[in-house]
Amino acid sequence: MYKELSRRVENRIKALNINKSDLPKEVNNILGKIKQDKYELSYDELKILSEYLYVDPFLLISKSYKGFSIKFRNLSGEYKNDIKSLEKIAYLLIKKGEISKLNFPDYKNEYLELSKSFGDGKENLETGRTLAKKLRKEKEIGNNPVNVFGFAFSNGLIPVIVKNVYFEGLLLLIGNYAFAFIKHNLSIHRMMFSLAHELGHCVMHRSLEISPDYRISFRTKNKEEITANYFASEFILPSDVLLSTKNLNKIANYGLSKEALSYTLEQIGIKTDLSIYEPKKLNYEMDIYPFTGNEIISKLLEKHKIPEGLKRKIERYIY
Structure with missing residues (x-):
């Protein structure tokens, strides 16, 4: 689960041309924790991460994830x-x-x-x-x-x-x-x-x-x-x-x-x-x-x- 999440996050960062050094310390801490496959990410941490990646937190962990190729806006x-x-x-x-x-x-x-x-x-x-x-x-x-x-x-x-x-x-x-x-x-x-x-x-x-x-x-x-x-x-x-x-x-x-x-x-x-x-x-x-x-x-x-x-x-x- 977390290996896949880590891969999605890394791809998202590349797609947005985000420099990790520009991200707040709390976000980089969360990125580090995701790489630890046994770490359990809280919803609050997922929400913080999602805000900086401009993506719906549920889409980020969705089984139907398609590499952020969706071209119309997130929907409830x-x-x-x-x-x-x-x-x-x-x-x-x-x-x-x-x-x-x-x-x-x-x-x-x-x-x-x-x-x-x-x-x-x-x-x-x-x-x-x-x-x-x-x-x-x-x-x-x-x-x-x-x-x-x-x-x-x-x-x-x-x-x-x-x-x-x-x-x-x-x-x-x-x-x-x-x-x-x-x-x-x-x-x-x-x-x-x-x-x-x-x-x-x-x-x-x-x-x-x-x-x-x-x-x-x-x-x-x-x-x-x-x-x-x-x-x-x-x-x-x-x-x-x-x-x-x-x-x-x-x-x-x-x-x-x-x-x-x-x-x-x-x-x-x-x-x-x-x-x-x-x-x-x-x-x-x-x-x-x-x-x-x-x-x-x-x-x-x-x-x-x-x-x-x-x-x-x-x-x-x-x-």
Whole structure:
């Protein structure tokens, strides 16, 4: 058991390019104990180890372990059937929908390095902001407002609006294709933020194991989720804009929700009265639906004979 666990851990460390000397002493102590085949690892020790390896502790000891080749995020058992159904719908889009392959960079290494370089508890804020700025620069957006749905869709991250699910957002990666499933009963501005959050996971945490985002919250303590929140805020509304103007009408054009804007201003130390702030109005039919897999699926149902079982899954989950 522990020889196999040791092998899995070593492979995981290599896959993430982690230098053992950078790991805390308690983690290295646990690594040493695992090599002692007779040592009984406690759940608390397994949990500590898993946090530093960005992997679910149960996956780490699972009999169905497949070398961390799983490309969609860790799932608790009660949600596996939902995700498997969504995966089959995603395969339909790949095979019949003529969707684009993923065209976003993988910032995993930059994410890991930046997470170590900022101090004073600002590593999540600065890492998220830095990589959001980098993506805007690489995609030549500058500091201009952007429709996150149109941007994601045109670069191969296909948003799909879903119902009858418990999560708020979920990133699913299949080979060179990527899907962001977003819950249907969110406000439109919340949908935009949730998609930007999943985009953050896509570029920063693509090869790391992250749980589904059951509730995207600014009060979470999970560092990957915090960083993805800061990434989303910075990507939707660059901090350079906030630092250069107090014109709320100009800021509103970016479409960042009042909740997200308030939290962002708090973190970067700007005090502004938001009592009259209202983000730019967005329209689902014009600003979201044309840039989703939902419209493609609707056309596929008209053009192709879809197996009954898959049609039932589409009826259940696709909004």
